[in-house]
Amino acid sequence: VTGQLDVGELVDRARAGQPRAVSRLLSLVEDDHPRLREVVRALTPYTGNAQVIGLTGPPGVGKSTSTSMLLAALRAQGKRVGVLAIDPSSPFTGSLATRGHLGGLSWSTPQSVRVLDAAGFDVVLIETVGVGQSEVDIVRLADTVLVLLAPGAGDGVQAVKAGVLEIADVFVVNKADRDGAETTVRELKNMIALSRRELRGRRWRQPIVRTVAAQNQGAEEVLQALDEHRAWLESEGELASRRQIRARTEVEAIALRELRSRLADLGGGEALEMLTKRVVDRELDPFTAADELIRTLRR
Ligand SMILES: Nc1nc2c(ncn2[C@@H]2O[C@H](COP(=O)(O)OP(=O)(O)O)[C@@H](O)[C@H]2O)c(=O)[nH]1
Numbered sequence: 055v056t057g058q059l060d061v062g063e064l065v066d067r068a069r070a071g072q073p074r075a076v077s078r079l080l081s082l083v084e085d086d087h088p089r090l091r092e093v094v095r096a097l098t099p100y101t102g103n104a105q106v107i108g109l110t111g112p113p114g115v116g117k118s119t120s121t122s123m124l125l126a127a128l129r130a131q132g133k134r135v136g137v138l139a140i141d142p143s144s145p146f147t148g149s150l151a152t153r154g155h156l157g158g159l160s161w162s163t164p165q166s167v168r169v170l171d172a173a174g175f176d177v178v179l180i181e182t183v184g185v186g187q188s189e190v191d192i193v194r195l196a197d198t199v200l201v202l203l204a205p206g207a208g209d210g211v212q213a214v215k216a217g218v219l220e221i222a223d224v225f226v227v228n229k230a231d232r233d234g235a236e237t238t239v240r241e242l243k244n245m246i247a248l249s250r251r252e253l254r255g256r257r258w259r260q261p262i263v264r265t266v267a268a269q270n271q272g273a274e275e276v277l278q279a280l281d282e283h284r285a286w287l288e289s290e291g292e293l294a295s296r297r298q299i300r301a302r303t304e305v306e307a308i309a310l311r312e313l314r315s316r317l318a319d320l321g322g323g324e325a326l327e328m329l330t331k332r333v334v335d336r337e338l339d340p341f342t343a344a345d346e347l348i349r350t351l352r353r
């Protein structure tokens with residue numbers, strides 16, 4: 055692991071499709087390697103081609119199983135597919151997967167997408183952990199968001215936060231082998247009809263696809279919905295606007311992290327200590343102290 059890091063060579067090998075080079079690049083991202091900056095700069099010209107697909111939905115709904123199913127189906131089409139799992143318990147973690155620090159889609163996830171994109175993967179599948187903010191944040195990373203539901207109280211429409219239903223580009227009702235799948239589909243249709251009435255202008259109609267991921271059923275229908283959504287994105291100029299959002303998310307995450315690390319450095323220093331003391335002594339209010347701290351960072 056130690057020794058010379060030849061960034062140019064590593065990038066060349068990853069682009070030639072060498073899995074070990076890709077893994078190495080993903081580790082550099084995860085480890086926040088001191089030369090990550092250089093690596094990302096070298097990768098950037100080769101990015102912009104991968105189709106980024108996010109899978110979200112409640113825990114246990116079948117995200118990992120569906121990811122495996124789609125991985126196989128896409129590979130059967132001759133596509134190179136990368137998987138990122140923002141879930142420490144995912145079966146993909148440790149292979150071609152990234153761990154989610156900070157409880158969700160951390161600053162590193164966009165960089166991991168960048169690695170796979172530059173390495174020439176046609177599709178990047180991102181499985182979220184299915185709880186907390188990562189569920190909704192996936193919309194800022196993916197071109198297309200699949201929201202998975204399943205029949206039953208724990209996995210059905212009621213189990214999903216309103217925000218998650220809104221970000222869906224394609225609904226997947228998984229576990230269609232179970233009783234109640236049609237009820238779930240009907241509930242979804244009602245919900246979509248209600249929300250559509252409030253919307254103006256042309257808009258993508260979220261399709262509902264039934265799958266039994268555990269038995270590899272429905273992959274073709276999901277892929278077809280993905281293709282249709284991709285075509286819609288391109289025809290409406292939506293793809294460009296989603297990419298813009300992704301880039302903004304990346305830049306913001308990096309800048310915030312940089313600020314936090316500079317603040318942490320200051321934490322050991324005098325400026326923050328003195329300001330803190332003045333707040334405790336009620337000489338300063340915390341807003342004024344924070345302004346002062348930001349001024350210190352600029353110096
Ligand atoms: N009956 C049934 N079970 C499924 C189906 N898909 C996944 N499962 C099971 O549901 C459980 C949770 O699946 P998993 O993919 O780990 O869910 P995740 O937490 O969303 O990633 C596992 O035991 C799967 O075998 C399905 O289509 N039908």
Ligand SMILES: [Mg+2]
Nearest residue numbers: 117118141144
């Ligand atoms: Mg999972």
